[in-house]
Amino acid sequence: MASIRKRGQRYHVQVRRIGFATRTKSFTKRSDATEWARLIEGQIDRQELAPCRKTLKDITLADLVTRYRDEVVPTKRGGDVETIVLNSFLRHSICRKVLSELRPSDFAAYRDERLKDRKADGSPKITAKSLKRQLAPVNNMFRHAAVEWEIPLRGNPMDGLKLRVVDQRRERRLRDGEGARLVTAAKKTRNRYVLPIILFAIETAMRRGEILSLRWRDIDLERGSATILETKNGYKRVIPLTDDAMSILTTIRPDDAKPIDLAFPITPVALRQSWDRLTERAKLQDLHFHDLRHEAVSRLFELGLTVPEVASISGHRTLAQLMRYSHANQDTVRAKLSGGSRTKLTGGQEITRIDAPPRRELTD
Known part of the structure; x- marks a missing residue:
């Protein structure tokens, strides 16, 4: 803050700000003194003046x-x-x-x-x-x-730091037979929630953290919807639940479930460890849990949903973000280019659009 005092025939100005050296100057006119004080304060606000070395020497x-x-x-x-x-x-x-x-x-x-x-x-x-x-x-x-802390830094020392990043966006989807192998391996996992979580992720396109934070009070089975209150981008969204998704929730819900109870009471660490073990057991190479979100979003497009409809489910705010998670099934594309609605294997066997396990096996 600037202070102006009259000493004799001159006006003495002093500008003091924490973290910066004190600036002083004298003027014959008060208007000149006021203008100079505003100039110095503006330079401090814009970080144009060097901070006081003494202050920064005390902080590592x-x-x-x-x-x-x-x-x-x-x-x-x-x-x-x-x-x-x-x-x-x-x-x-x-x-x-x-x-x-x-x-x-x-x-x-x-x-x-x-x-x-x-x-x-x-x-x-x-x-x-x-x-x-x-x-x-x-x-x-x-x-x-x-x-926030008003520490008088002379700019951000990381500004301009170059890191050459190669675009390594993942396009991994479930290949033929991998869905069944994944379910078979998940059934052998001791934690009873791992398989339902995997199937629920494919049905809803929800992120792992969103699934694990879902509580029964956020689920409306009558209307067939689930509300995600805390999302990665900060926007709440309501997801429509498929019949299979509701079947999964009905199967795992205990009779004494309370509204504040988690729908999938398992920690992120436990889920990660179970996932690593079951993918190794199923001999699934380079398959991450987050790839299930890619799979789910791609299936939504294959079902014929529009971009706004898919975005309302996945939570993506821009088309560019959404397209990173949508990877067309090449067999389906090839079939359309060939003018057929189905692709035939050798011997006439049909490739179905979704390599998904029977949902009702949860009750086995």
Whole structure:
């Protein structure tokens, strides 16, 4: 804040702001003093003036990361993952640097070091895409520190950091026979909720986190709908349930279920471990749980739903995002190009549009 005092025949101006050096100047006219004070305050607000080195010398990058991890990350969805990422970042020597000495070149060196790190077989330990994802919380931290905490940073040292990311979008769908193998392996899993979750994911195109956070109060079996209150993009959506989806929910619902009870009471870690074991048992190569969402969205288009209808179910906000999850069945496309409604195998056997297991086997 600026203060103007008259001393003798001159007006003495002093501009003080936490984190910046005090600026003083004298003028013969008060109007000139006021104009200069506004100019300096505007430069400080726009981060055009260098911050006070003394303040930044007292704060290390580790101090900033720790505060962000403890105060901000717990309020975010997916905070557990960010906490793990930041804890790993804190172990690196870059975090011992004080903010006054931190430069973009430090993060460039960090990037190069991480990307050069190799496994025993010579393959990279981390890809540019994964590193960019890991550095996202750190980048957000600098922006938060400047705006919310008013720490006088001279810009964001990560601005302009180049990470050459190769587009590795997944187009994995269930191939012939894989659906049946997946169900067979899931039936041998000790946790009774794994198979229903897999089938429910294919029926609804819901994300893993959305399925695991679904409560009975969010489900309306009479109207055949499920409401997702917390989504990845922050928008609530209502999903219409198919007959098979409602059958799954009816089968697993206990008689004493309470509205606040989870429909699928299993932790993300337990589901991940079960998934890894059953895909290995079924000999399914490179199949992720999230690929079931790709499969479900693609099937919705194959059923003839329009783009707005599919988007209302999947929750995608733009067409570009939606198209990343839609991969046409090549047999179906080939059949249409050939003028047929079905594709024939050798011997006349038909390829059905959906390689899905019998839903009623849940009651076996």
